[in-house]
Amino acid sequence: MEYRTLGRTGVKVSPLCLGAMMFGAWGNTDHEDSVAIIHRALDAGINFVDTADVYSRGESEEIVGKALAGGRRDDIVLATKVHFAAGDDVNWRGNSRRWITREVDASLARLGTDWIDLYQVHRPDPDTDIDETLGALTDLVRAGKIRYFGSSTFPAHQIVEAQWVAERRGRERFVTEQPPYSLLARGIETAVLPVCQQYGMGTLTWSPLAGGWLSGKYRKNADVPTSTRADRMPGRYDLSLPGNQAKLDAADALGALADEAGIPLVHLAIAFTLVHPGVTSTIIGPRTMDQLVSQLGAADLTLDDELLDRIDAIVPPGTNLNPADAGWLPPWLESSAARRR
Numbered sequence: 001m002e003y004r005t006l007g008r009t010g011v012k013v014s015p016l017c018l019g020a021m022m023f024g025a026w027g028n029t030d031h032e033d034s035v036a037i038i039h040r041a042l043d044a045g046i047n048f049v050d051t052a053d054v055y056s057r058g059e060s061e062e063i064v065g066k067a068l069a070g071g072r073r074d075d076i077v078l079a080t081k082v083h084f085a086a087g088d089d090v091n092w093r094g095n096s097r098r099w100i101t102r103e104v105d106a107s108l109a110r111l112g113t114d115w116i117d118l119y120q121v122h123r124p125d126p127d128t129d130i131d132e133t134l135g136a137l138t139d140l141v142r143a144g145k146i147r148y149f150g151s152s153t154f155p156a157h158q159i160v161e162a163q164w165v166a167e168r169r170g171r172e173r174f175v176t177e178q179p180p181y182s183l184l185a186r187g188i189e190t191a192v193l194p195v196c197q198q199y200g201m202g203t204l205t206w207s208p209l210a211g212g213w214l215s216g217k218y219r220k221n222a223d224v225p226t227s228t229r230a231d232r233m234p235g236r237y238d239l240s241l242p243g244n245q246a247k248l249d250a251a252d253a254l255g256a257l258a259d260e261a262g263i264p265l266v267h268l269a270i271a272f273t274l275v276h277p278g279v280t281s282t283i284i285g286p287r288t289m290d291q292l293v294s295q296l297g298a299a300d301l302t303l304d305d306e307l308l309d310r311i312d313a314i315v316p317p318g319t320n321l322n323p324a325d326a327g328w329l330p331p332w333l334e335s336s337a338a339r340r341r
Contacts, residue, residue, distance in 0.1 A: 001014050001015070001016075001044070001045035001046070001299060002015065002299075003015075003047070004280050004281065005202075005280075006077070006118075006175070006176065006202040006280055006281075007175045007176055007200055007201045007202030007280070008175070008200040009148055009175055009202070011077060011117070011148075012047075013047060013048040013077050013202075013280065013281050014045055014046045014047050014048050014281065014299075015274050015280075015281050015282065015299045016041075016046050016048075016270075016281065016282060016284055016295070016296070016298070016299050017046070017048040017049070017050050017079075017204050017281040017282065017283045017284070018038065018041045018042075018046050018048065018049045018050070018283075018284065018286075019050050019051075019206065019283040019284060019285035020038070020049060020050065020051035020055060020060045020061075020063065020064050020285075021051070021052070021055045021060060021285050022285050022286065022287040023037075023038075023051075023055075023056070023059075023060045023063045023064070023287075024055060024056030024059030024060045024062075024063060025056040025057070025059055026055060026056045026060075027056075027287040028287050028288065031063055031066065033288075033289070034063045034067075035063060035066050035067040036289065037286060037288070037289050037292050038063075038064065038067035038068075039067060039072075040289060040292060040293075041292060041296075042067075042072065042075075042076070044296050047075060047076055047077055048076070048077045048079070048204075048281055049064060049068075049076055049077070049078055049079065050079040050080070050081075050118075050178075050204065050283055051064050051079070051080045051081075051111075052080055052081035052082075052084075052120075052122060053080060053081065053082055053084075053086055053103055053106065053107050053110075054081070054083075054084035054085070054086065054122065057086070058086070058106070058107075058110050061080060061107055061110035061111050062110045062111075064078070064111060065110055065111040065112035065113065066112075068111070068112070068113070069112055073112075073113055076117075077117045077118065078111065078113065078116055078117045078118070079116070079117060079118035079119075079120060079150075079204075080107050080111065080116055080118075080119060080120070081119070081120040081121070081122040081152060082095075082099070082100055082103050082104065082107070082119065082120075082121065082122060083095060083121055083122030083123050083125065083152075084122055084123070086103065086106075094125045094127065094128055095121055095124075095125035095128040095132070095133040096125075096128050096132060096133075096136075097132055097133075097135065097136035100133065100136045100137065100140070101136055101139075101140070104116070104119065104140055104145055104146065105145075107119075108145065114144075114145075115144060115145060115146065115147060116145065116146045116147070117146075117147045117148065118146075118147070118148050118149065118150055118175075118176060119137065119140065119146040119148070119149045119150075120149065120150045120151065120152045120176070120178055121133060121137075121149070121150070121151050121152060121154075121174075122152050122153070123152065123153055123154075123328050124151075124153075124154055124155070124158055124328065124330075126330070126331055130158070130161060130162050130165050131165050131169055131171070134162065134165060134166055134169070134171040134172070134173070134174075135169070135171060137149040137171075137172065138171045138172040141172050148172075148175045148176070149172065149174060149175070150174050150175055150176030150177060150178065150201075150202075151174045151176070151177050151178070152177070152178035152179070153178065153179055153180065153326075153327040153328045154177060154179075154192075155191075155192070155328075155330070156191035156192050156194075156195045159174070159177060159192065159195050159196065159199070159201075160195060160199075162174050163199050173199075174201065175201060175202060176201055176202040176203065176204060176280075177192065177196050177201055177202075177203050177204075178203070178204050178205070178206060178283075179192050179193075179203070179205055179206070179327065180205065180206055180207045180325060180326065180327040181205035181206070181207070181208065181273050181276075181279070181282070182207055182208050182209065182210040182213075182214060182269060182272075182273065182325075183210065183214060183250070183254055183268075183269050183272055183311065183314075183315055184210040184213055184214065184247050184250055184251065184315060184320075184321050184322075184325065185207070185210060185320045185321070185322075185325040185326070186315060186316075186317055186318055186319050186320065187318060187319065187320035187325075187326055188205075189276070189317050189318045190318040193276060193278035193279070194278065196278055197277070197278045202280040202281075203278055203279050203280050203281075204279075204280055204281045204282070204283055205273050205279055205281075205282045205283065206282075206283045206285075206327075207283075207285075207325075207327075208269055208270045208272075208273045208282045208283070208284065209266065209269055209270070210247070210251075210269070210325065211229060211233075211236060211237075211325075212225065212227065212229065213247055213248075213251050214251060214254065214265055214266065214269040215265070215266060216255060216264070216265045216266060218247075218248055218251040218252070218255075219251070219252050219255055220248065220249075220252045224239060233324075235322075235324040236322060236324050236325060241322070243321055243322030243323065243324065243325075244322055246321040246322070247321050247322055250314050250315050250321060253314045254268070254269075254311070254314055254315075257307075257310055257311070257314070261307060263301065264294070266294055266295055266298065267295075267297060267298040267301050268301070268303070269298075270282060270284065270295060270298035270299070270301075271298045271299070271301040271302075271303055272303060272308075272311065274298075274299065275303055275308065284298075
């Protein structure tokens with residue numbers, strides 16, 4: 001496997017990053033099986049593992065910790081995240097110094113490690129000054145609890161703001177961004193990826209299979225797959241919505257294109273996200289061993305210009321077919337009260 005440099009850190013990471021969201025109550029509840037999947041990924045050359053405190057309320061971090069015990073930790077670039085609610089208390093969430101400095105210790109304990117390589121802010125927090133967040137993260141770097149920190153699903157203007165604040169206030173800076181990116185959700189090509197390239201940030205993208213839409217199961221004249229994820233997020237799956245109908249049309253056309261090229265659609269989808277020069281690594285999130293094995297070969301696939309042009313004709317560059325796939329909506333769009341006060 002050819003490794004890539006994570007932004008300007010000098011750290012080398014695999015083009016496929018193993019996402020651990022599906023290990024635990026949200027997906028695979030068998031810890032031994034989940035550990036085996038992680039070990040299989042590491043044996044295949046993946047050296048980058050991404051999880052979060054919110055995944056199955058910390059259970060994912062515990063499983064990752066089990067998998068890395070016994071001498072594997074030193075060889076792995078380990079990433080986790082903070083932001084979402086970890087309890088009922090109003091302060092057990094967000095991007096404040098109070099919460100970050102408390103929650104990092106909880107993540108370290110669950111992961112069974114003394115340090116986190118990449119600690120990411122899972123979403124923007126409109127109620128918290130970015131300097132508050134950067135200051136807390138900078139102190140954690142200097143304390144040796146984390147090596148680097150990054151953002152996740154930040155819009156381009158907030159990525160720029162964070163870079164400026166870090167420079168003005170003498171803080172360590174975000175060295176990575178983790179946005180959603182797939183054949184069906186190409187919105188980050190407009191501004192996020194160019195901004196990250198401008199600032200020398202590494203980019204690790206999530207949901208390359210568009211939440212299952214590019215697994216090959218979504219085709220016209222076929223039964224629509226059912227899943228708990230679709231039940232939880234109808235805005236991303238309800239076919240009565242125009243954006244999701246457009247996704248079905250595109251998934252069907254992309255499936256036909258993959259068939260014609262003799263490439264599994266899963267491989268085409270993952271390989272596409274790795275073609276963009278602004279992308280360092282793409283996160284795969286298998287729940288089963290079969291899913292992992294079916295995705296591993298994607299990093300070795302080369303897509304030529306003719307195939308990429310045909311993809312552009314199906315989903316134009318910079319286009320999110322469904323705005324809900326952007327991963328985060330600012331409150332001034334989500335709430336009418338925020339727009340009108």
